[in-house]
Amino acid sequence: MGDTAQPYKLNNIPDQEWEQIRSRLGFYFAHHGTADPEDLAQDTLSRVIVWLQDGNRIEGKDGLAKLCYGFARNVLREQRPSRPKQTDPIDSDIPERPNKSFGLASSETAILVRQVLGRLPGPDREIILSAELMTPAAMAAVFRTSVPNINLRLCRARQRFRRGLRSALGLPGGA
Secondary structure (H helix, E strand, C coil): CCCCCCCECHHHCCHHHHHHHHHHHHHHHHHCCCCCHHHHHHHHHHHHHHHHHCCCCECCCCHHHHHHHHHHHHHHHHHCCCCCCCCCCCCCCCCCCCCCCCCCCHHHHHHHHHHHHHHCCHHHHHHHHHHHHCCHHHHHHHHCCCHHHHHHHHHHHHHHHHHHHHHHHCCCCCC
16 A cells, blocks of 8 residues: 555566576476476466556556466466366166155145144144235235245245254154
8 A cells, every 4th residue: 555666567677687587487397297387478468568568557566476476377377287077977767857856756745734733733733824815915914924024934934944854754854
């Protein structure tokens, strides 16, 4: 903030500073195990020069070094071979559309949902079922409360429903 250094432009960077940066970039690329660190350092500096020729300026005491290292990271990324992500083969016995109901048929799922809803307190059951048919604003009018209160009550009722469902399925987190 109290930095009085003149902003860097292409024509006011001393040769000594260019050489120091080139040397540091060469070490940076060598440290990362590249094949030709000096060539990559030169490529990085060439990109910085083009960026500065476009009229951009560098502010701050360490601005030139930070800019050069930013360009160097991009050069390094471009040099590394892209590795395809390892994917696991898909089993042939998996159905086209996955069934997320833990092996239950749709009728069994409906029965399970009815049982879990039946175990919930009346207000929770009523708000969950109402949410399937009405907007929060309409529910607020029916329940004679505010929309934020409806959203909070619905969130808590759904949490209790999830816990009941996990308990019915024998999963952790059920109570």
